Amino acid sequence: MSDPIYAQTWYDENSIKPSKSSNFNEKLNRYDFAVIGGGLAGLVLSLKLSQGGATVAVFESKTIGSGASGRNGGFCSAGWAANPIKIKRLLGEKKAELFEDLGVRGFEWMKKQVSKPTYKKVNVKFGELNLSLAKFNNKDESSLNPHNLKKYLISPRYKSGLINKDSFQFNPLNFMRILMKECLENGVHIFENCSVLKVERSDVINSFELLTKSNQNFIAQKVIYATGGYGGLCTSKLDKVLLPIKTFIAVTDPLPGTLKDHIHTEFMVSDNRRAGNYYRRLDGDRLLWGMGISAFGSKSLSTIKRDAFKDLKSHFPNLAQEMSTSGLSFEYVWSGFMGYSRNFLPYVGELSANKYALAGFGGHGMNTAPISAICLSDFLLGNRNSLNSFNGVRHLPHYGSFGKVAAEIVYKYLSLKDFISEYRPI
Ligand SMILES: Cc1cc2nc3c(=O)[nH]c(=O)nc-3n(C[C@H](O)[C@H](O)[C@H](O)COP(=O)(O)OP(=O)(O)OC[C@H]3O[C@@H](n4cnc5c(N)ncnc54)[C@H](O)[C@@H]3O)c2cc1C
Structure with missing residues (x-):
């Protein structure tokens, strides 16, 4: 059975064709920067470095x-x-403000990016409905009451909601493919199916040699680890700080007629629990359902499917019932790794001389990875102040399996707190 971490996703079958990556015979004798990891962080960094005049190779x-x-x-x-409360506690009020501001700037950068005509295929839709399962507090005037909520969806569990018209949903794989094209057009070399296994000091002065699984070696002056939760292939100090945490997504069979009867809104929907759900309608009358985390072991595709159905049923019992009656279920299920540090803050900055980290964005990377990449590229291109916001962030070791057990316990504890606040009177 296929590994959910690399299982076929709905995006794989509903996205544009990728560009052709670089060929080994194009490789330079030496690059200014080698970026390990072709995720959002690695690509935005590469694009910015290359636009700043540097030679860059990305290894994915x-x-x-x-x-x-x-x-x-x-x-x-x-x-x-x-x-925000945690950030304030960790960094102090002043630094926390700067940090929050960075998060907003990351969001604004993405908004600008997706509004470019070349990014049209990312299929942006604005608007988010953030729901609460706790009892409705009628003192909060901006909040939708249970009656008004019915205009958006029909579920017995949600008690109130807030609308954020600014947040948006999009097709992330199309975004990555268009960004890849932009990187290539800006002179970045992108080597796919090219795991970096080792980074060693090179005989070439002030350089590193990267040994890859493709039996190709590369020389670069500076190396950046943008490996997300997928590190560990070539060990770095980052592996001691970031835990790979899995999370899960399921996409239903087409539900023409049925889905819109239960979820009327095209807004993306999330809830404000500490361990909550997020979901949105996709083209073709499908529902994308996001849920849960796991630090240990591997769930099979059928277990993820079963869990997703149970979860959906607990929020939309009538929809689940109609799906069961019609023999419909989830057609796609998959998981992915997020890199989490103990304090949930990313590692952006120097690991050791001429080696840098750009990872640890957890479950909120779509704005934070790009802005962190922009700060790091400014730093690497000579603006020594551009990483100031990250200076106070502590990078604590997670102690391997001990850290994984701790992550599971914290998740269970948060789920319990969510459960209690759902049923506690206000
Ligand atoms: C299922 C799921 C749902 C999520 N939903 C959201 C969401 O809706 N909104 C949001 O803001 N965030 C979400 N997140 C989090 C967000 O996707 C991440 O924070 C973000 O994508 C991290 O980007 P990255 O570039 O750091 O890592 P990645 O995108 O994971 O990229 C790291 C890359 O490094 C490569 N790599 C690792 N080691 C090597 C090596 N040695 N050699 C070569 N390549 C290597 C990996 O193959 C990988 O492609 C979600 C995450 C998951 C898993």
């Missing part, structure tokens, strides 16, 4: 967008994986 184990960046929920909003 599989294909561009095969990591989290091309198989995620496609939700883009401001903010970070850590919530």
Whole structure:
């Protein structure tokens, strides 16, 4: 059975054709920068470095967008994986403000990017409905009450909701493929199916040699690890700091007629639980359903499918019932890795002399990965202040399996807190 981490996604079958990646016979004798990882972080960094006049090679184990960046929920909003209260506690008020501002700038950058005519195929739709399962607090005037919520969806569980007209949904794989084209047009060399296995000091002065699985060696002056939650192929200090955490997505069979009766809105929908769901309608009357995390083991495709159905049923029992009656279910299920640090903040900056990290965006990378990449590229191109916002971030070791157990316990604890607040009177 195929590994859910690389299982076929709905995006794989509903996206534009990728550009042809670079050929080994184009490779330069030496690059200014070698970027390991062809996700959103790695590509935005490469584009910016190359636009700044540097020579850049990107190495991607599989294909561009095969990591989290091309198989995620496609939700883009401001903010970070850590919530604002946590960020304030970790960084102090002043730094936290700068950090929050970066999250907004990342969101604005993405918004500008997707509005370019060349990015039309990413199929942007604006608007997010953020729901609460806790009892409706009628003192909050901006909040939709259970009656008004019915205009958007029919579910017995949600008690209130807020609309954010600015956030948007999009096809992340198309975004990655268009960004790849833009990188190539700007002179970036992109080598796919080219895992970096080792980075060693080179005989060439002030350089590293990258040894790849394709039996090709490359020389670069500086190396950036933009490996997301997929690190560990070539060990770096990052592996001690970032835990690979899995999360899951399921996409239904086409549900013509049925789906819109239960979820009327085209807005992307999320809920404000600490361990919540996110979902959105896709073209072709399908529903994309995002859920859960796991630090351990491997769930089979059939287990993810079963869990998704159970989860959907607990929010939309009538929809689930109609699906069962018609013999419909989830056609696509998959998972992906997110890189999480102990404090949920990313690692952006120097790892050791001339080696840098750009990873750890957790489940909120669509705005945070690009803005972090922009800050790092400015730094590498000579603006020594551009990483100041990241200076106070501590990088704590996760202690391997111990960290994974801790992550599972925290997730269970948060789910329990969610459960209690759902049933607690206000
Ligand atoms: C299922 C899922 C749903 C999500 N939904 C959302 C969402 O809706 N909104 C949101 O904001 N965020 C979401 N996220 C999080 C977001 O996708 C990530 O934070 C973001 O994509 C991280 O980008 P990245 O470039 O750091 O990592 P990735 O996109 O994972 O890229 C890292 C790449 O590095 C490559 N790599 C690793 N090691 C090597 C090596 N040695 N040699 C060569 N290549 C290597 C990997 O193959 C991979 O392609 C989701 C994540 C997942 C998994």
